[in-house]
Amino acid sequence: MSTGSAIAHDWAVRQLLAYSAGLLPEEELLRLEEHLHGCPDCRSRLAPLKPASGTSAAHLPASLIATWSRSSALLEGLERELVESHLEDCAECRAELSFAGHEAVIADEPADRPGSRRARTGGSWLHSLWFWVIGLLGAAAGVAAWLFAAHPAWLGGGGRTMPGLRGFGHAVPVAFEFALDSLTAGAVKLPEPGFRARAAKPIEVGAVTSVSGMVLVLPPALQPPSPEASERRMVITLLQDGRELASHTGPFYALGDAIRLRPEGRLEAGDYDLRFALDPAVDGEPPLVWFYRLRVR
């Protein structure tokens, strides 16, 4: 193998995991598939990542079912919701959980809590739990730096903890409307955010219903400063305790002077985060992110 092809092969090997998760960017995807076509070594490395015959990624992994009591307790946010909703619909997965000796309910207490069922059934499960926890702590250390850069509000100690999601009811769908008149009755003016600012103190927005929704007048920072900037992509996400309720992706210019968030029905009272993420001017840089915390009555 020549030096050039060895380098290409090393590069390809490093991309295989992202490829198998479906997360390789377009150009790299084309390059990797071209390499895979002529590389039996890479194809053989990829083969174990194919689902086993008769299994499908559309159902809960067998490894999750096998370790359900402790593993399901660690699920959070969206992943927890998706597993929960899948279980409601999927008789097969419920049957498999039952076969494995588990109830089809996501555990909501740490498995090693004194008095819990797992703690009483012996030390072996505890040992596995700690194995898992240690792995996660390792992962958390690596992720902490990323979180600090991308989501300073989460780590900023704003006096707010993020509870588990099991207590929440079903989310109300929320639609976004753009380029509204800033003089719309009942509009709330958003303050100027700082760059990567913490979510400031909550902005009181009153009750939010499908009738008038919530109209937010955008500050100058959320309006394109130049024609070039106006084409950049803006992603607006409404979150409740880290869980995405609604999201919109579009060009920066489309926001206009004011936007409206209109739920179907009434938005549950509580705090919400509205996140604006603007693509960077230079590829490879992180997006510019602003958070607002909205308090709904």
Place this chain on the structure above:
Amino acid sequence: MRRKLKSLPEDTVEDLAREAMVSLYRLSRREALVNPDPLAATLVDRVCVDHVRRLRGPAGRLDPLSQKDAPLELPAPSPGSEAGVDMLELFRFVVLEHFKQHDAPCHELATEFFTELSWSAIARQRQLRHSTVIKRWSACMEQIRELAYAQRGPVWEWARQARIV
């Protein structure tokens, strides 16, 4: 299982045996099992291999293993290793389930890709150009990247640790 994996802790044996049994049960519900004993042995073998791969963490997960029938050495858990749950499988499940609820075309593409692991094959099946299928998937992939920015939990943490989002 103990023949395949040296020095396996008791609790891990229990987990892996249960994982193999769940896979066997899953298969038995989809088709009649003609010869279950060899199938069970194959599943146990695969579960052991997968366990070793998971312990190696994202960086070493795809490295070749030792000889096919030789006992496997249990590696020391590396950063990001997945002792209990196959996080790649769980990640794929979360992606599929998200698309199932929010985006049917992306759900179809994801389902096909996670089965085939080849966009070329999918392009052939759909009688589309390779680049067209990939472009369609890229729009879906952006949704996943956006989720990875906003979401927390083991799945997303694993994906960030593995540097795939």
